[in-house]
Amino acid sequence: MPLPQPEGWEDRFLALERKVNELHTMITNRGGVTTASAGLILPSRSTPDTPASGGHLYGQSGQPWWKASSGSTFMLIPPTPEDPLQTPVTTLPGLTTPNAWPATYNPATGELVQDDLQLHRDKINAIINSLTR
Template sequence: MNPDEFGINQTRIIQQLERRIADLEAQVRQEKGTPIVQASQAFRLPPVSTPAAPASGAYLYATSGGEARWRSSTGADYSLVHQQGVAVPNATFSLFNPPASYSQAQIQTYTDTLESLRISYQGLLASLRGGGIIAT
């Protein structure tokens, strides 16, 4: 548009601008946005030192070693890399049909089985706690 034309054709120019704005508004309403769960490229986190806790929300950052971490407003700092817990031994036990009466050997077998289960249970708890899966 030539600036000199504005004085001569003001009404026509304004009408054309109004039509173009209306067309653009219609296009914007029809446009479907890109879903937030999809990206066209990888999201790069440059390595930084551990940030101070934010006033609210959380920080997502990467260490110099490339480990992704999460720093919450409570000051808690979490690794986003799964930490494997310690190995837990398999419990060794077998189920018995209850006899009419118990011998000392059977009582000892049941005691040993319960002790094996207790040790496995404690190992499982230690592994889950050590891996940050459950609280202590």
């Protein structure tokens, strides 16, 4: 059954206005343009030029990279964390206690040990506080 045709120019104008509104609704409520259900392939390439705005996603040597409009580049894979069992810490940063103890009692060495203990107490409390928030 054919659709009824508008009679005059006012009806035609109203029909056209309705059609424009329908098309506007379809465009603004449209889903994503691309899908990556089968995976996204980024071929390796050289670092692209800096974009005017936003950023540029690209692949280089099999790794995903991002180049921001600020000119900064970021690899999108975090570095592998160090294994504490493979790389043990021999000295902690910030320690003031000497590695070789004096042969006789020295009050200055005792104060250095006390300072180191206070430093570690503060660091441990900061870690505990950050984990309990």
